[in-house]
Amino acid sequence: xxxxxxxxxxxxxxxxxxxxxxxxNGYEVVDEASNGQEAVEKYQQHHPxxxxxxxxxxxxxxxxxxKAIKANDPNCKIIMCTAMGQKEMxxxxxKSGAKDFIVKPFQAPRxxxxxxxxxxxx
Amino acid sequence: MRSQHVNAFVTGAFRVLESVFGATPTRxxxxxxxxxxxxxxxxxxxxxxxxxxxxxxxxxxLVTADRIASTMIGAPIKTFDQxxxxxxxxxxxxxxxxALISLSEAGATCDITPPALIRGTxxxxxxxxxxxxxxxxxxxxxxxxxxxxxxxxxxxx
Numbered sequence: 001x002x003x004x005x006x007x008x009x010x011x012x013x014x015x016x017x018x019x020x021x022x023x024x025n026g027y028e029v030v031d032e033a034s035n036g037q038e039a040v041e042k043y044q045q046h047h048p049x050x051x052x053x054x055x056x057x058x059x060x061x062x063x064x065x066x067k068a069i070k071a072n073d074p075n076c077k078i079i080m081c082t083a084m085g086q087k088e089m090x091x092x093x094x095k096s097g098a099k100d101f102i103v104k105p106f107q108a109p110r111x112x113x114x115x116x117x118x119x120x121x122x
Numbered sequence: 123m124r125s126q127h128v129n130a131f132v133t134g135a136f137r138v139l140e141s142v143f144g145a146t147p148t149r150x151x152x153x154x155x156x157x158x159x160x161x162x163x164x165x166x167x168x169x170x171x172x173x174x175x176x177x178x179x180x181x182x183x184l185v186t187a188d189r190i191a192s193t194m195i196g197a198p199i200k201t202f203d204q205x206x207x208x209x210x211x212x213x214x215x216x217x218x219x220x221a222l223i224s225l226s227e228a229g230a231t232c233d234i235t236p237p238a239l240i241r242g243t244x245x246x247x248x249x250x251x252x253x254x255x256x257x258x259x260x261x262x263x264x265x266x267x268x269x270x271x272x273x274x275x276x277x278x279x
Contacts, residue, residue: 011212012205
């Protein structure tokens with residue numbers, strides 16, 4: 001069975017691009033979230049192997065979502081995928097429990113490398 | 123508004139546009155805008171909050187917006203739908219995020235709001251009490267007019 005990935009980004013375009021990268025490489029997109037709160041709810045519902053999480057989102061931002069998910073599942077694997085690449089943001093995301101941090105615009109190989117490092121092959 | 127604020131967004135735009143379109147844009151002449159100005163046909167507005175406050179606006183023609191969306195999506199678009207709008211908004215979000223990295227390295231602590239997209243002709247806009255500067259950026263898809271309207275927040279201890 002393919003590894004399951006949850007995508008959380010408020011931009012439809014980004015969700016489509018990430019889905020293409022993920023599915024082209026044999027992984028399964030188990031669901032999509034358009035804000036941090038949805039991401040927390042869908043994580044509880046699906047228990048994905050990995051989450052790709054944006055930071056700037058309405059309702060609940062990505063770092064808050066990481067904290068909420070980690071509180072329920074300390075073993076969660078979350079990669080931040082965001083335009084916000086300030087040093088303080090990176091540090092806060094990692095301190096909150098994210099395993100990797102990718103700054104947009106990204107290249108597909110960078111995303112894949114990060115996914116494979118955390119969950120292995122599809 | 124300091125030149126550092128404008129430069130952060132121009133540099134961010136260059137970096138992202140080069141990465142997305144594979145070609146270095148060129149920069150036109152910087153101009154101060156009047157209190158009320160007419161926007162382009164398609165505009166993405168992004169708020170900036172924190173130690174630097176205000177907004178940035180990325181304006182372009184509908185033709186340029188179509189070209190940008192088609193390039194980002196990887197196929198010509200038939201109508202300017204939600205996906206195309208999202209692609210344009212995300213481009214501007216990435217430029218702004220990149221700009222914030224430079225501002226952060228210079229000591230600023232700020233954040234950006236999710237983008238909003240406004241389409242229409244002869245729309246008037248005013249940044250009210252914060253002066254605005256416009257910088258045209260020439261790209262392979264057309265001109266993107268970057269409007270920067272930012273102010274440094276003064277804190278009394």
